[in-house]
Amino acid sequence: MLKKTIVITLLSLSLVGCASTKEPILIDSTEEASWAHEFVRVDETSFQLTQIEAEESAKGDLIGKVQRNIVDMDTDEELVEQHLDSNSLPPGTALYKHTENSSNILYELDGKYYIAEKKD
Numbered sequence: 001m002l003k004k005t006i007v008i009t010l011l012s013l014s015l016v017g018c019a020s021t022k023e024p025i026l027i028d029s030t031e032e033a034s035w036a037h038e039f040v041r042v043d044e045t046s047f048q049l050t051q052i053e054a055e056e057s058a059k060g061d062l063i064g065k066v067q068r069n070i071v072d073m074d075t076d077e078e079l080v081e082q083h084l085d086s087n088s089l090p091p092g093t094a095l096y097k098h099t100e101n102s103s104n105i106l107y108e109l110d111g112k113y114y115i116a117e118k119k120d
Contacts, residue, residue, distance in 0.1 A: 038088035040066060040095060040107060040116055041081050047105055047116035049088055054106050054113045060097030063105060067091060 038049040042063055067084040069091055086093070089107060096113070098104040103118045 037119075038086075039119070040086040040089055040093075040105075041083060042095065042105060043083055046081075046119045048119050049086075049107065050115050050117060052115045054098070054115050056113060058098055058100050059106055059113055060099040063095040063097060065091070065095065066093040 039046045040049065041047075064084050066086045066089045068082070069087070069089065070079065070081065070085050071087045073079045084095070089109075094108040095116075096106040096108070098106050098115070105116050105118075106113045107116055108114075
């Protein structure tokens, strides 16, 4: 019985050792607990980021470029979300008017355009 217990213990320890990895496990989300969704702010309006790709033909005039990524500021009680702030997009991300739907805008990442939907 003692021999069986020792074998099970050694086997368990070896399996635990095999389970560790050198690379971190990444979670495919940048949302912080204080925000319900990933967004970008334009003037007084919040737009929820989607991963819906848009055709380049839907790209209108440049609105501006993201100025601040505020994801790490979510615990600051004095944080005021401003024009061109985002909790997900990196600073410098271009934002465009959507030519086919005035309730949406487009953001550009890696040469592709994605829809951001107006939130009430």
